[in-house]
Amino acid sequence: MTRLPDLAEKVDSGDSWCKAHEGKCTQPNSYSGYDILALHITNRAIPGSKPVFWFDAGLHADEIVPPELALRFSSWLLDNYDTNADAHWLVDYHDIWIIPVVSPDSHHVVEAGGDQPMFQRKNADTTGCATFDPNGASTFGVDLNRNFPFQWACCQGASDDPCSQLYRGPSAGSENETQAVVNKLKSL
Numbered sequence: 001m002t003r004l005p006d007l008a009e010k011v012d013s014g015d016s017w018c019k020a021h022e023g024k025c026t027q028p029n030s031y032s033g034y035d036i037l038a039l040h041i042t043n044r045a046i047p048g049s050k051p052v053f054w055f056d057a058g059l060h061a062d063e064i065v066p067p068e069l070a071l072r073f074s075s076w077l078l079d080n081y082d083t084n085a086d087a088h089w090l091v092d093y094h095d096i097w098i099i100p101v102v103s104p105d106s107h108h109v110v111e112a113g114g115d116q117p118m119f120q121r122k123n124a125d126t127t128g129c130a131t132f133d134p135n136g137a138s139t140f141g142v143d144l145n146r147n148f149p150f151q152w153a154c155c156q157g158a159s160d161d162p163c164s165q166l167y168r169g170p171s172a173g174s175e176n177e178t179q180a181v182v183n184k185l186k187s188l
Contacts, residue, residue, distance in 0.1 A: 014180025027132040034104035041096040058101035070100040128162025142169040
């Protein structure tokens with residue numbers, strides 16, 4: 001498609017925990033973290049206010065289907081823009097934001113296992129728990145789903161144990177990844 005630059009752009013929405021805390025990520029190998037990238041899709045040639053469509057995925061690296069769905073949806077929109085009326089309408093009259101991988105650090109940990117993927121549900125924050133268990137029984141990080149400010153720590157289903165798979169973090173919205181999502185949503 002020759003019009004792709006008019007319809008889609010890659011936007012840096014923030015830094016992962018490891019990128020923001022240089023030198024702190026050493027498990028299963030040393031790495032420097034990543035940008036949290038969003039794909040912004042809309043026809044910028046059509047002015048005016050448009051409803052926002054938000055799609056984020058990859059908060060848990062062990063859930064491999066949601067990032068794939070996010071990428072396939074963005075591909076469907078752009079590949080079919082000229083031939084499908086629904087794709088054309090969505091792109092022309094909506095402000096679409098897609099973050100396929102909110103937690104790129106944990107995705108790195110899982111992939112570092114090669115043919116034997118490691119289990120890493122949480123982000124890579126090592127400040128509360130330094131344990132690394134490639135089988136996932138007890139490990140560092142914060143469960144990003146449980147770190148968002150809305151009703152943080154209000155209900156059952158989250159833990160205050162830093163090594164628990166359900167650790168909600170030391171405070172609401174404490175993690176770089178949740179801050180990136182919240183800040184982008186507030187700006188929209």
